[in-house]
Amino acid sequence: MIGKLKGVVDELNEDHAIIDVHGVGYLVHCSGRTLSALPRAGEAAALFIETHVREDAIRLFGFASAAERDWFRLLQGVQGIGTKTALAVLSTLTASELTQAIALGDKTTVARAPGVGPRVATRIITELKDKMPGFGAGSVSLADIGGAPAAAPVAGGAAADAMSALVNLGYGAPQANAAIAAALRSAGEDAKTETLIRLGLKELAK
Numbered sequence: 001m002i003g004k005l006k007g008v009v010d011e012l013n014e015d016h017a018i019i020d021v022h023g024v025g026y027l028v029h030c031s032g033r034t035l036s037a038l039p040r041a042g043e044a045a046a047l048f049i050e051t052h053v054r055e056d057a058i059r060l061f062g063f064a065s066a067a068e069r070d071w072f073r074l075l076q077g078v079q080g081i082g083t084k085t086a087l088a089v090l091s092t093l094t095a096s097e098l099t100q101a102i103a104l105g106d107k108t109t110v111a112r113a114p115g116v117g118p119r120v121a122t123r124i125i126t127e128l129k130d131k132m133p134g135f136g137a138g139s140v141s142l143a144d145i146g147g148a149p150a151a152a153p154v155a156g157g158a159a160a161d162a163m164s165a166l167v168n169l170g171y172g173a174p175q176a177n178a179a180i181a182a183a184l185r186s187a188g189e190d191a192k193t194e195t196l197i198r199l200g201l202k203e204l205a206k
Contacts, residue, residue: 001051001053002026002049002051002060003048003049003051004046004047004048004049005019005021005026005028005046005047005049005060005062006021006044006045006046007019007020007021007022007026007044007045007046008020008021008042008043008044008045009038009039009040009041009042009043009044009045010025010041011041012035012038012040012041015029015030015035015087016028016029016030016035017030017035017038017045017047017062019045019047019062026060027060028047028049028060028061028062029059029060029061029062029083029087030047030061030062030063030087031063031068031087031088031090031091032087032091033064033068033090033091033094034047034062034063034064034068034090037064038064047062047063047064048062048063048064048065048066048068048069049061049062049063049069050063050069050072050073052083059083061083061087063090065095067095068090068095070095071086071089071090071095071098072086072087072090074128074131075089075090075124075128077127077128077131078123078124078127078128079123079127080120080123081120081124084115085113085115085116085120088113088114088115088116089110089113089116089124091113091114092112092113092114093109093110093112093113096201096205097109098110099169099201100197100198100201101125102124102125102128102129103129103165103166103169103197103201104194104197104198105125105129106125107121107122107125108121110124110125130168158191158192158193158196159180159184159196161193162180162183162193162196162197162200163176163177163180163200165193165197166179166180166197166200166201166204171204175204176200178203179199179200179201179203179204180196180200182199182200182203183195183196183199183200183203184196186199187199
């Protein structure tokens with residue numbers, strides 16, 4: 001199985017790119033976001049790859065980040081979501097935006113993707129809400145915040161609920177605590193849980 005390709009961009013098309021790796025041109029289907037991030041033809045590029053093997057074909061799907069590839073895999077686990085719809089979602093939303101939308105139950109944002117109506121958006125949120133690991137453009141490691149002073153533990157109520165939501169998304173308790181503490185400083189002690197989650201995710205994306 002191919003997990004990553006490093007080569008030179010040979011062609012850029014509407015829904016795929018051809019990556020030349022030592023004289024072999026690999027046709028790789030990509031989201032619009034990934035295609036727009038690729039350099040011009042003749043320049044070096046690297047893509048994370050998801051390989052689909054069928055009886056009559058082998059298809060390669062390329063992504064600018066491992067997080068985008070992981071979301072592609074997760075989205076296809078949702079009933080009725082195939083590769084085309086998964087790529088449409090990832091063409092419309094970044095990994096961080098998709099994480100935030102699902103955490104907040106924001107079906108309007110998810111439904112912005114072509115071919116994803118309110119019913120499908122609701123299904124995506126419902127089926128992936130408890131399956132999201134702590135990856136994505138907004139995920140950070142403890143090493144990333146190792147130099148920052150520890151935040152005081154958040155109090156109960158909305159802040160505790162928001163912290164719990166971030167932990168359920170896969171973030172470590174120290175990360176979630178620091179993010180919600182910063183969100184409280186920004187939004188005030190009376191902020192609602194949804195507001196704190198949104199601001200907390202923004203803090204983790206910095």
